[in-house]
Amino acid sequence: MTEIHDPLRLHAQSQPDHPALLLHHGAVSYTALDLLVDRLTATMRSDGIRSGDRVALRGLPAPDTIAALLALWRIDAAACPLSDRLTTSQTQHYLSMCSVRSVFETLPEPTDRGTPATPPTWRLDRDATILLTSGSCGAPKAVVHTLGAHYYSALGSARNLPLTRDDRWLLALPLYHVGGLAIVVRCLLAGATIAVAPKEQSISETLERMHPTHLSLVPTQLHRLIADRSALSQLQKTRAILIGGGPLGHKLASQADAHDLPLATSYGSTEMASQVCATPAGATDRWHTAGKVLPYREMLLAGDSEILVRGQTLCRCLLAEDGSPVTVTDPQGWYHTADIGTLDNTGDLIVVGRRDNMFISGGENIHPEQIEGALLEINGVLEAIVVPIADHEFGARPVAFLKATSADIIDLGTVNEALTRGGRLERFKLPIAVWELPDQGTDTMKPDRPALERLAARLLKREA
DSSP states (O other): OOEEEOHHHHHHHHSTTSEEEEETTEEEEHHHHHHHHHHHHHHHHHTTOOTTOEEEEESOOHHHHHHHHHHHHHHTOEEEEEOTTSOHHHHHHHHHHTTOSEEESSOOOOOOOOOOSSOOEEETTSEEEEEEEOTTSSSOEEEEEEHHHHHHHHHHHHHHSOOOTTOEEEEOSOTTSHHHHHHHHHHHHHTOEEEEOOTTSOHHHHHHHHOOSEEEEOHHHHHHHHTSHHHHHHHTTOSEEEEOSSOOOHHHHHHHHHTTOOEEEEEEEGGGTEEEEEOOTTOGGGTTSOBEEOTTEEEEEOTTOEEEEEETTSOSEEEOTTSOEEOOBOTTSOEEEEEEEEEOTTSOEEEEEETTTOEEETTEEEOHHHHHHHHTTSTTEEEEEEEEEEETTTEEEEEEEEEESSGGGOOHHHHHHHHHGGGOSOGGGSOSOEEEOOOOOOSSSSOOHHHHHHHHHHHHHHHO
């Protein structure tokens, strides 16, 4: 299948008054959104945007970004959502790399030209988005996805986490991240409501006002919401809480289980248009894993335990610095993720860490993610990032950056005493220094590990 009816138009016809968007000041019906998108499409076409063009969306509010995305897809043009936190030079670099034809920093004025005679369609084989992702380290990559990749990602997700017209998924992730885009497509296909979280509100406040049935969180967000009684009460009313961006951790899983939260753990990537594997909501006995492979994806563990993936959700290509396409797969069509994993006895994936994060200390392989998991089990630790630092005797040693509820926790003696208690970690994996995790000011949900390595070297030299 290479073409489907535009789901926005279908739901505008079948449930015209049903809310497509829920905003802090009211709702936008499927009919109203469809009309806005049609008018934007007319404006864009009159401005010369054609099939195959690439258009940057920079700093637009989420509702405007959604409308612009849907209009571009009706033209068979691709959107490149950019954060307004990028510097001018960064923005210019990415606009050049992505061969962007136009840049929208505000929504174009919609043109009232009536509804076109030809019903809109989604051409699944056409490029739909170009997303910037830095992965776990290094300069951002530009990932090109077809509309089909987003479509099949949403279909596979729905097989695991069913979504109906009566549901509302909280959009609290930015739309220049694949996790945010995935929510939009999932809701559109189901005729559900996209509950757009206001930027100025905390997630806790938004939960109180919007009462979503589904939401996507990273473990740190979940930890903070569980500690908030009001937010916890709202979480307990949801149907599914999709956890991504890292492992859940035994302590946090126990807390979620005690409060009967419907968590679904997952593993995914930008290159695979969001989720690759996931557990069903509330499957507490599987929360130590990322679950099984979802439909329309395939996964294979290579001989060195690297996770290989492929399928209908895989990106079409990456873009090189000069804008030329770069193939992401090997001759058999597998994308090599650089993530290391194992399968448990039921076939669920357990992500060990990233191959490019691993370092050797005194002849022993160290996966920072294992130490980070142990650190998160310490009472009061909210976030933990472990990086290597050069050592003349061992080659490299681990150091840790922490966010905690109290500054007293960020103490080397306190931390290592907790890590050795009960044999949580072998002694060679204990950090030789701990510091407060700074706000890195990056526009990625993943830490900038190289920047933290450089900071660690400066801090250790200063303390020597």
